[in-house]
Amino acid sequence: MEKKLFTFKETKQKLADYCVYQDRCHQEVEQKMWEYVLIPEAKDEILLYLIQENFLNEERFTRSYIRGKFYMKSWGRTKIKSHLKFKGISEKLINSCWDEIDEADYQKTLEKVYNKYYATLKGLKEYQKKMKTTKYLMTRGYEYQEILKLNDEDN
Template identity: 30%
Template sequence: MENEQKSIQEVFAKMAALCSRSEQCSFDIQRKITAAGIDDEQATEMISKLKEEKFIDDERYARSYVSDKFKFNKWGKVKMRHYLKMKGLSDSLILNALEEIDQDKYRDVLIKTMKEKARAVKKKNKFEKMAQIIRFTQNRGFEPELIHRYLNDVAG
């Protein structure tokens, strides 16, 4: 029993240290705790304690994730929403995080991404070129209606 307590405390300390170094969500930490051999009930208690002590905050995680993926990876909202959903975050948390993106910057990143792709495409046919731009920007996670809104400005 004493070794089990020590093991639980060690895992808790490891998770707290991990959360201190980088933003983590409860889903990822739950998986890591379970992988360390801690049963579900104790894992749930550990997650609660980590949340209580502000090591884990899913809202903070979602905001940070969205900010980083937009700033560094130039991802669109569709792709970010998908990945956050896979982390088990609620729709309201995801929506709130996505709403923090400045709309003008978002549009500018989309247009810049489309222009860069348009320059890189070596198709003679305008429709093939447009199709490649559409596929590329959709893979980046931008909304089809926004892509089509600015497509003629870019592919023309």
């Protein structure tokens, strides 16, 4: 990919706009910087500027990511956590942001996803349906223990 040539000021503004459009993590911004021809000192200065001016805020990003993936995509904690770790977010920060998901909402969503998927399974024995549903929910990032509780309630 051909790198674009912009002045330092233009690049700084473009990266600020990139952060304003949607909350970003450091890794995403550093990746975006590869599109521009910048010396390491310029990259550092831009990162510092973005942090000082609150365009780049790792905690805000983490909280927003957790809310979005749970409330919009119905992902479970495990999947959200692994995706955040992949983006370079620390375990400590992730753990401090779980309060973005209301526990009652989490249980309701888990039940909703469980029941919706379970209802689609036709022509299977009860234990097969439960097994498939458990597998499906685990791929959606829900904890095995939480799924087991739902399975037990069904009996």
